[in-house]
Amino acid sequence: MEIRLSRVDQPGSWGPLRLGGWPLSDDVEPQVATGIDEEGPHATVRGTSARSRLRGLRGFAGVGVREDRGTSPPGPVTSTPWLATAGPAPIGEVLVAAGSLHRDTPCPPDPAVAVEPTSDGAHQVRLTWSTV
Numbered sequence: 001m002e003i004r005l006s007r008v009d010q011p012g013s014w015g016p017l018r019l020g021g022w023p024l025s026d027d028v029e030p031q032v033a034t035g036i037d038e039e040g041p042h043a044t045v046r047g048t049s050a051r052s053r054l055r056g057l058r059g060f061a062g063v064g065v066r067e068d069r070g071t072s073p074p075g076p077v078t079s080t081p082w083l084a085t086a087g088p089a090p091i092g093e094v095l096v097a098a099g100s101l102h103r104d105t106p107c108p109p110d111p112a113v114a115v116e117p118t119s120d121g122a123h124q125v126r127l128t129w130s131t132v
Contacts, residue, residue, distance in 0.1 A: 001100040001108050003057075003127060008089040016062065017089035020082045021045075021054030022101040025075035032079065034063045039110070043081035051102050054081040057113045059095035061086035094123045 006017060024030060026047035034043040040056040041063035056063070062084035072078040083097055098110045111127040118124055 001098055003111070004097045004099060005125060006095040006097075007093065007123070008091055011091055014089040016084045016087060017095065018082055018084040019054075019060070019095070019097055020066070020080050021099045022052040023072070023078050023080040024050055024052040024101075025072040025078040027075050027077070029077060030079045032065050034065060034081075036061075036063060041083055043083070045079040045081055047075075047079075049103060051100075051107075052079075052081055053098075053100045053102070053107055054083055055098045055110055056083045057096040057098055057110060058115060059085060059090065059093060060097060092121075094125060096125070 004019060006019060024045045024047050028048060031046040041060050042055040043063050043065055045052045045065055060083040064082055066080045066082060068078045070076055094115045096113050100107055109130045111129045114126040116124045
């Protein structure tokens, strides 16, 4: 699992911030699951031998999967989970997502996230993983 942090500091005419997960290429149509629950938006793409998962832990409201055809040598169908903010990218806020690429192993639980501003305008991010 990897944790991805994003922060936009430059004001401008930004649209929504979109963050992509691991692309998964295969010979067949993947199984796709997307949704928004009490823990946030999430997308999972499951192929014949791997699973790509992306979950918004802080600041993301939109979710989906991009599908491309004929763009990757490993397989004719490439699917990439993505997350997006509800509106323009929030200036100075830390957005957090968890991404993973697995074979047949279960996905590890997502960590709890705490973000605290510091006196110098930065942020301290604390991740806490469950021991279960």
